[in-house]
Amino acid sequence: MPEFFHDRKLYYTPIEFALSHIGGTWKMPILWRLQESVQRFNELKKDIPHITDKMLTSQLRELEAKGMINRKVYAVVPPKVEYSLTDKGMQAIPVIETIMKFGYELIKEEGIEFPSKQHKNDDIPS
């Protein structure tokens, strides 16, 4: 596999380069949320459990820097900022879907059970 420099960093493989765009704990969950529609900071925050303000901001900034998302600021108070996928970001969606499906397969094969939130009566399984 080839290696190359980009933005002062050495990448060993195209895989590494791809993961610099969508890797880490939060980038894929964020991009995944944006595929449906434009989202505001707080909407993403509510949608993505456990993410902190700091991580959400930093990951949004990195995604923007890599051209995966757009950031649109409205000059209002309180602030309003909308995030949306760029074409490049949209290219990532099927990749993320593949990884997600693989994750679900693995979970299934491990026999891992996680609480389904399909119904309200979580504590009274049928």
Add this chain to the structure above:
Amino acid sequence: MPEFFHDRKLYYTPIEFALSHIGGTWKMPILWRLQESVQRFNELKKDIPHITDKMLTSQLRELEAKGMINRKVYAVVPPKVEYSLTDKGMQAIPVIETIMKFGYELIKEEGIEFPSKQHKNDDIPS
């Protein structure tokens, strides 16, 4: 997205779970090498530029622990150990391929050039 515990670790998403199997700098390059045939430690080492003994060992161990590869030891001196993909490991191959292709697309779109090793005359492009 659901969250769940497995092996004393909390996973927030299936994506995170998938990446625990194939994520990091070295796991995908290793699995990719094994798709063609069984490989020995030193063969992998020669094939994967920049990987150190330590990282190769630790990643092979983790892949084994997750059931992605088999480790076969021959009782000879000097040692001989062969690594091969399990069925689970094979399931990862198309996923890795998708990520790799995405990486190549991104590289192309960025206009990044890397030295092709197709021909010997690297310094005399036709």
Add this chain to the structure above:
DNA sequence: TCCTATACTTACCTTTTTGTAAGTATGAAA
């Protein structure tokens, strides 16, 4: 005057991942 909402920023710290350099065991061959 104080509180609220929104989208952040900042300082500090912990954990995880990766890297560096050196050493180990063994039997066969020189």
Add this chain to the structure above:
DNA sequence: TTTCATACTTACAAAAAGGTAAGTATAGGA
């Protein structure tokens, strides 16, 4: 007796990633 090959292990260090807790600006409303 020394060297060689193979597949590691170990101690230590550096870098990257992630987390905690607190603070900021602003205008409108109570």
